[in-house]
Amino acid sequence: MNLKKQWLEWHNRLGWWALAGILIWALSGISHPMMAWFGPQAAKFFPPSVSLQPGELAGLPQLLGDPGTVAGARVVKVVPSAGGPLLQVTDSETEPRRYYRLNDGNQVLDGDLAQARWLAGYYSGRSDDQIADVQVQTRFDNDYPSVNRLLPVYRVRYQGEDDLTLFVHTETAALASMSDSSKSLLQGIFRQLHTFAWLDDLEYGRLILIALFMLTLTAFAATGLALVLALKSRMIKDGKRRYHRVLGYALWLPLLGWSTSGFYHLLQSSLVDEVQGLRLGQAGGFANLSDDFQWVQNLDGRAINSLSLVTGPEGAPLYRLGLAPAQSGAPVSRNQRFDGLPAEVGAVFVDARSGAVLGSFGDREQAQWLAARHAGIKVADIANMQLVTHYGPDYDFRNKRLPVWRIDLADTDKRMLFVDPVTGVLVDQTRGIDRAERLSFSLLHKWNHLAPLIGREARDWLIVFTLVVLLVSSVLGGLMLVGRRKRGRATDRAPEQPPVSAGPDAAPATQ
DSSP: OOOOHHHHHHHTTHHHHHHHHHHHHHHHHHHHHHHHHSSSOOOSSSSOOOOOOGGGGTTTTHHHHHHHTTTTTTTTEEOOTTTSSSSEEESSSSSEEEEEEETTTBBBBTTHHHHHHHHHHHHOOOOOOGGGEEEEOSOSSSSSSGGGGOEEEEEEESSSSOOOEEETTTTTTEEEEEEHHHHHHHHHHHHHHHGGGTTTTTTHHHHHHHHHHHHHHHHHHHHHHHHHHSSOOOSSSSSHHHHHHHHHHHHHHHHHHHHHOOOOOHHHHHHHHOOOOOBOOOOOOSSSSOOOGGGGGTTOOOOOOEEEEEGGGGEHHHHHHHHESSSOOOOOOTTTTHOOOOSSSSSEEETTTOOOOOOOOOHHHHHHHHHHHHOOOOOEEEEEEEESOOSSSSGGGOOOSSSSEEEEEOOOOEEEEEEETTEEEEEEEEEEHHHHHHHHHIIIIIIIIHHHHHHHHHHHHHHHHHHHHHHHHHHHHHHHHHHHHHHHHHHHSSOOOOOOOOTTTTOOOOO
C-alpha cells in the first residue's frame, strides 16, 4: 500500500470520530460569540464616582484612628453610595465589607447588601423595587463560571420575563457579570458541550476524553492536509467529493489551530498548578492622622472614584485619590467592555499624618513598592514596569480593574505581576509558561490578532462563518463515508468477477 492510500485510509478511519468532535465543538463554539452579540448590556460603563468636599471628610481621621474600625483591615477607602460617600472597610476575601458614615462615624447596618442593591440599579438602569432576589455567591456555577474570577459577589435578580441577573463585586464597585435567560441558556450549552463541564467531578476522565477527541481532530486535519498536498488537481465528477476537497484547502489550518491550541489549553489547565492571582494587601496601622483636609480644595471640584487609605514605603499611611474621567456613562459599543477604559485619569498621594501633598511620589513608586512586597524581592530586582490602561492578551477584561501597573520580574519563572495602587491589591500574576499558553490560545483559538485589524465583531463573524463552513464540509465527509460503506456492502454481496487489470485511466481511491 502506497503512502497516499495510507493517508486516505487513516483519514476515513478517523472520519466518524472527527465528525462527532466537530459537531460538538463547532456548534457549541458558535454559542460563545452569540452571548456577546445578544446578551444584556449595562446601562452604565464606568463605576460610579463622587465629588468630595473638605467638610465631608472632617470626621475621617477620628474614624480611621478608632482601632475598632480599621483593626485588621486589608482595604480601606471612601466610596460613593446611594446616600453619599461612605468609608468601606474590607477585612478578608470572604466576609461582607463594613461601611461607616463620614459625618457621624456610625456603622451602616447591612451596608454591603445595600451597596450591592444600589450598584445593581446603577448598572442595570432598573429601580430597586424591581429586585426579586439578592444572594451572596461564594462559588462559581453555570451562570457565573470561574472565567469571571471575582468572588464573593452579590447575585441580584430582577423581576420580569428576561430574568435579568447582575453579579456585583462591591470592593471594586464592578459589574462582574450580567446575564438573562437567553444568555444563561447559551452559557449552559457552551460549558456542557465545549468544556465538558458535566465531567468536572471526574477531572482525569474529562482530560482523557477531551484529549482523545483533540488528538483525533489533530490527526484528521493532518491527514487531510497530506491528501490535499499529495493528490493531483483534477476534475472530480462527484459533487460531494469535489466540494469536500475544495473546502479542505481552506479549513485544514483553522481546524489544526483550534485542535492543537485546545489540546494545549486542556493540558495546561488540568496538569499545571495555577499561581495565586487575586490577593489583598496587608493590614495597615492608621493612627495619629492629620485632620487637615484643605488639600481637597486643590481638586477644584473634580470627581474622584475613591479615596483610599494605603500603606506606603516604610509603613507610612497615605491617602490616594483616583481622579475620575471627565465623562461617565454607557459604553460606545458592546465590545468596548472587552477593550476596557481606565476608571481614572490620574492620582494624587497625600501624607495622612501631615496632610502634605506628595508631589514627587505617585503610582509608579507605589506600584514598585507593592510588587516588591508581594513578590518578596527588592525594588532593584524589577526588570521592567508599565502602566496598563486597556485589556489585552497579558491582562484581560476578566480582572475588572483598570488602570493597573504591570511589573516584570527578573526571576527564573519570568513572573509578571499586576498591582492595583488604589488598594494595594495584587490583581493577577503570570509566569512564562502561563503566557506561552495564553498566547497560543489567543492566536490560534480566539484569533485575537485579527481584532485590531478588522474589529472584534468582524472577527467573531469570521470565526462563526468558518465554523459553519467546517460543519458543511464535515457533513459532506459524513455522507461520503456512508456512501463508501454502502458500496462496500454491495461489493460483498455481488458475485465474484474475474480480476481486471487497472489501466492508466482507472480512478484512484481518493477523497
